[in-house]
Amino acid sequence: MARETTNQLSSRQPLLEVRNLKTQFFTAEGDVRAVDGISFDVYPGEIVGLVGESGAGKSVAVRSIMRLIEEPGSIVGGEIRFKGDLLVGFEEHATQPTKREAVLSDEVMRRRIRGREIAIIFQDPMESLNPVYSVGSQLEEIIALNRDVDEPTAREIAVEMLGEVGIPEPDQRFSEYPHQFSGGMRQRVLIAMALACEPSLIIADEPTTALDVTVQAQILRLVTDIQQRYDTSFIWVTHDMGVIAEICDRVNVMYLGEIVEQATVDDLFHDTKHPYTESLLGALPRPDTTVDELTPIEGVMPEAIDPPPGCRFHPRCPDAREVCANRRPDIREDPDRQGPPHWTACFKNDAFDVGYWESEPLDGKRTSRGFDAGGGERR
Amino acid sequence: MSVDNEERETASVDEPLVRVSGLSKHFNNDSGFLGGLQLDQTGRIPRPVYDRSWVRAVDDVSFAIEAGETLGLVGESGCGKSTLARTIIKLLEPTDGDVLFEGQNLAAMSGESLRTMRQDMQFIFQDPQSSLDPRMKVGRIVEEPMRAHGLPASDPENGSSKSEQRRDTARTLLDQVGLDPQHYNRYPHQFSGGQRQRINLARALSVNPDFIVCDEPTSALDASIQAQVLNTMRELQAEFGLTYLFISHDLSVIRYIADRVAVMYLGEIVELAETEELFENPRHPYTNALLEAIPVPDPRASPSRDLLVGEVPSPIDPPSGCRFRTRCPVLIAPEEYDFSDREWENVRSFVRAVTRRAPELLDASEASIRGTFFDDSVPRGEAGRIVDRTIDRVVAEEWDAASDLLEQFTEKSVCAREVPRYTVDSEHGTGEHHAHCHRNRGAEGDG
Numbered sequence: 001m002a003r004e005t006t007n008q009l010s011s012r013q014p015l016l017e018v019r020n021l022k023t024q025f026f027t028a029e030g031d032v033r034a035v036d037g038i039s040f041d042v043y044p045g046e047i048v049g050l051v052g053e054s055g056a057g058k059s060v061a062v063r064s065i066m067r068l069i070e071e072p073g074s075i076v077g078g079e080i081r082f083k084g085d086l087l088v089g090f091e092e093h094a095t096q097p098t099k100r101e102a103v104l105s106d107e108v109m110r111r112r113i114r115g116r117e118i119a120i121i122f123q124d125p126m127e128s129l130n131p132v133y134s135v136g137s138q139l140e141e142i143i144a145l146n147r148d149v150d151e152p153t154a155r156e157i158a159v160e161m162l163g164e165v166g167i168p169e170p171d172q173r174f175s176e177y178p179h180q181f182s183g184g185m186r187q188r189v190l191i192a193m194a195l196a197c198e199p200s201l202i203i204a205d206e207p208t209t210a211l212d213v214t215v216q217a218q219i220l221r222l223v224t225d226i227q228q229r230y231d232t233s234f235i236w237v238t239h240d241m242g243v244i245a246e247i248c249d250r251v252n253v254m255y256l257g258e259i260v261e262q263a264t265v266d267d268l269f270h271d272t273k274h275p276y277t278e279s280l281l282g283a284l285p286r287p288d289t290t291v292d293e294l295t296p297i298e299g300v301m302p303e304a305i306d307p308p309p310g311c312r313f314h315p316r317c318p319d320a321r322e323v324c325a326n327r328r329p330d331i332r333e334d335p336d337r338q339g340p341p342h343w344t345a346c347f348k349n350d351a352f353d354v355g356y357w358e359s360e361p362l363d364g365k366r367t368s369r370g371f372d373a374g375g376g377e378r379r
Numbered sequence: 380m381s382v383d384n385e386e387r388e389t390a391s392v393d394e395p396l397v398r399v400s401g402l403s404k405h406f407n408n409d410s411g412f413l414g415g416l417q418l419d420q421t422g423r424i425p426r427p428v429y430d431r432s433w434v435r436a437v438d439d440v441s442f443a444i445e446a447g448e449t450l451g452l453v454g455e456s457g458c459g460k461s462t463l464a465r466t467i468i469k470l471l472e473p474t475d476g477d478v479l480f481e482g483q484n485l486a487a488m489s490g491e492s493l494r495t496m497r498q499d500m501q502f503i504f505q506d507p508q509s510s511l512d513p514r515m516k517v518g519r520i521v522e523e524p525m526r527a528h529g530l531p532a533s534d535p536e537n538g539s540s541k542s543e544q545r546r547d548t549a550r551t552l553l554d555q556v557g558l559d560p561q562h563y564n565r566y567p568h569q570f571s572g573g574q575r576q577r578i579n580l581a582r583a584l585s586v587n588p589d590f591i592v593c594d595e596p597t598s599a600l601d602a603s604i605q606a607q608v609l610n611t612m613r614e615l616q617a618e619f620g621l622t623y624l625f626i627s628h629d630l631s632v633i634r635y636i637a638d639r640v641a642v643m644y645l646g647e648i649v650e651l652a653e654t655e656e657l658f659e660n661p662r663h664p665y666t667n668a669l670l671e672a673i674p675v676p677d678p679r680a681s682p683s684r685d686l687l688v689g690e691v692p693s694p695i696d697p698p699s700g701c702r703f704r705t706r707c708p709v710l711i712a713p714e715e716y717d718f719s720d721r722e723w724e725n726v727r728s729f730v731r732a733v734t735r736r737a738p739e740l741l742d743a744s745e746a747s748i749r750g751t752f753f754d755d756s757v758p759r760g761e762a763g764r765i766v767d768r769t770i771d772r773v774v775a776e777e778w779d780a781a782s783d784l785l786e787q788f789t790e791k792s793v794c795a796r797e798v799p800r801y802t803v804d805s806e807h808g809t810g811e812h813h814a815h816c817h818r819n820r821g822a823e824g825d826g
Contacts, residue, residue, distance in 0.1 A: 053601040053602065053603060054601055163738045163741060164738075166738065168735050168736035168737065168738075169736045169741075169778075170741075182690055184690070185690075212455040212456055212628065213455070213628070213630070213669060213672040213673050214455060214668060214669065214672045214686070214687045215690075216672065216674075217671070217672035217674075217686050217687075218686055218687075218688070220674070221686060239601065239602065240674065241602070241676040242631075242673065242674030242675055242676045243674050244676075245674060245675060245676050245677055245678040245680070246674040246675070246678075246682065248678075265678045266678050266679070269676065269677055269678055269679075270678075270679070279603065280602060280603060281676065283602050283603045283605070283606035284602055284606075284631070284676055285605075285606075285609070285629075285631040285632050285634060285635035285636075286631055286634065286635075286675070286676065287630050287631040287634060287658075287670065287673040287675060288675050288677070288680065290634065290654075290655065290658075291634075291635055293610070294606040294609060294610060294635065295606070296603055296604075296606035296607040296610060297603035297606070297607075300571050300573065300604065301601075
């Protein structure tokens with residue numbers, strides 16, 4: 001793990017800059033604002049976490065970076081820069097979202113960026129592997145396509161990569177098919193595929209969620225090894241705070257399409273600022289210590305089709321006050337902080353001057369039953 | 380193997396609610412009458428062979444569940460925990476062994492008597508979506524078990540009909556599991572995942588059972604919702620005096636919900652102790668490995684050190700003696716060879732590397748293998764000669780020959796020769812602590 005202070009980081013150029021990214025899905029029921037104005041950076045050689053519950057918009061966010069959003073969805077706003085190239089960008093004063101000319105074409109995106117520069121690893125390896133081709137030939141194809149080498153060389157590199165990610169007898173397993181691999185081994189194959197073109201950024205979308213803890217531990221160790229050896233950057237998408245604590249350098253916490261807290265991993269866990277992050281940590285059973293009573297977060301996350309007004313977390317927030325129901329906080333840096341920057345989208349943050357502390361606490365807004373009674377109906 | 384009546388009467392006072400003894404469930408590998416047919420490719424002409432092997436999903440498992448407690452059952456996927464649970468309540472026919480439920484042997488029961496017993500045992504599955512009929516309204520779903528068991532048994536006293544009585548019960552239950560009784564007429568798809576699991580709870584409770592088997596009930600839920608459902612399950616347990624068998628792969632959840640924990644590996648229970656004792660004083664290397672592997676939600680926690688390598692062996696042909704020995708980081712040295720601790724440690728890591736054909740052995744020279752595994756200490760005598768010959772085979776990439784040579788060490792270990800069965804003293808609490816590892820030899824408690 002490259003746990004650098006952000007002071008060191010800020011002297012370097014970010015590899016990836018995401019600014020005010022908005023991705024929506026236009027459905028019959030209405031517009032789903034899956035990602036609603038998120039901003040974050042990834043610096044060379046760091047592992048950045050994107051954590052949140054299902055439906056928070058994590059996967060849509062990383063797929064937007066790869067420009068893998070399909071109908072009925074589309075990226076409607078914001079800017080994504082990668083090594084100076086504009087992956088996403090819009091004209092400022094247009095009435096309709098209009099792509100800027102500098103934005104890379106689909107062709108360039110496919111040939112130069114995806115796989116070569118930014119690779120993605122999905123949760124279900126079976127979805128990413130073709131069952132009718134041998135594992136090795138799929139890996140070989142990717143290498144031959146992206147690295148301009150001839151077939152025997154590609155094969156050589158492929159076998160080497162399989163060994164690199166800890167697959168025993170790589171030259172024999174090269175010609176085996178995906179179904180002959182266990183879940184953990186398949187995920188290793190995907191990591192090999194991602195690494196094959198030596199990308200500078202790997203996006204991992206819940207790659208260990210379906211695996212057993214012992215296998216997950218092997219994969220996490222593999223990833224931190226790789227990160228150190230190749231200085232690859234990672235965006236690690238997960239709902240598991242344990243995984244975040246184990247491998248990430250900096251973390252973004254997502255709630256209902258927004259990033260609500262952004263901090264170094266140590267600050268996030270030991271100087272937690274946003275009530276959502278705090279509640280999430282309080283709801284976690286712990287493996288390392290006895291917890292007498294979990295404190296669940298009340299209610300369920302609403303759907304992104306009809307987000308609550310004001311702060312999106314306020315209906316479930318234990319600290320909510322009247323101002324939270326009326327005004328929507330953007331994400332701001334804590335002004336009085338020493339040390340690495342810590343951003344929160346909460347009116348409790350001193351960067352806001354909206355009269356939070358003078359505002360009336362929102363009590364009695366919750367049902368007496370609490371929990372997720374009512375609330376979560378789906379259409 | 381039924382308990383005679385007199386014994387049952389006297390035993391019922393401190394008999395546990397569920398007693399499982401010597402329970403096994405083996406599956407046949409064939410699916411249909413040509414299922415065992417395979418082609419033997421070893422000869423020049425492939426010939427058909429009939430091979431019927433058995434998957435020993437659950438093998439000789441014994442334990443008890445006391446009334447009112449939660450027994451956690453933890454293990455990796457494929458270890459047999461779901462099969463064990465299903466066999467206990469006889470959703471699967473056991474291959475061997477007994478399950479005494481309230482003193483009566485379920486394994487010997489069938490037909491109507493089993494159906495009546497089922498009223499006292501309910502099951503909650505992992506996926507709250509697929510265990511609810513999408514075309515049935517919630518109220519009807521909750522009432523279904525009552526109807527199936529002919530409840531209420533007699534006409535209600537207040538003059539209402541049985542179906543009105545069932546409806547009242549259903550509404551009360553919806554309220555008790557934390558749902559709005561007004562939602563009686565809604566369909567399952569109108570609820571979120573956490574709410575659906577609550578509907579499952581209400582349905583299970585409708586026949587007033589004593590025992591509920593929960594198979595990963597919160598694994599599909601988000602952390603914040605999981606906490607709600609776990610708390611509700613605890614409240615219901617206190618209110619209805621329920622006994623849970625709670626299956627999970629998540630040790631954190633188990634630590635929160637369980638009173639005692641059983642750890643399963645490859646069809647067997649390897650360790651069983653009170654929760655605090657198991658987490659604070661684990662005495663089986665597999666339990667240790669599991670605990671090491673869980674990521675702790677605290678970046679200041681020390682990162683896990685000894686990771687398990689390799690994968691779970693096939694339950695068709697499980698290792699002799701201790702089933703964990705093929706992956707065990709603390710396999711015991713065979714007495715035949717006079718290994719020093721250091722020598723044996725080196726041999727052990729060499730054996731594990733050869734077994735999984737570790738990358739550091741590929742294309743390695745003799746010198747580099749010696750450097751990697753035996754730089755500080757090499758076994759002498761007969762053991763040293765075996766190591767020499769194995770290294771030669773590894774350099775020649777003759778893996779099977781290398782593995783065969785090394786079996787002279789591993790197969791002679793007590794771990795391969797004897798099935799471990801040990802009870803040790805508890806450091807936390809007063810419960811029994813079973814830890815089936817030969818390392819506990821000589822450290823047994825009075826159990």
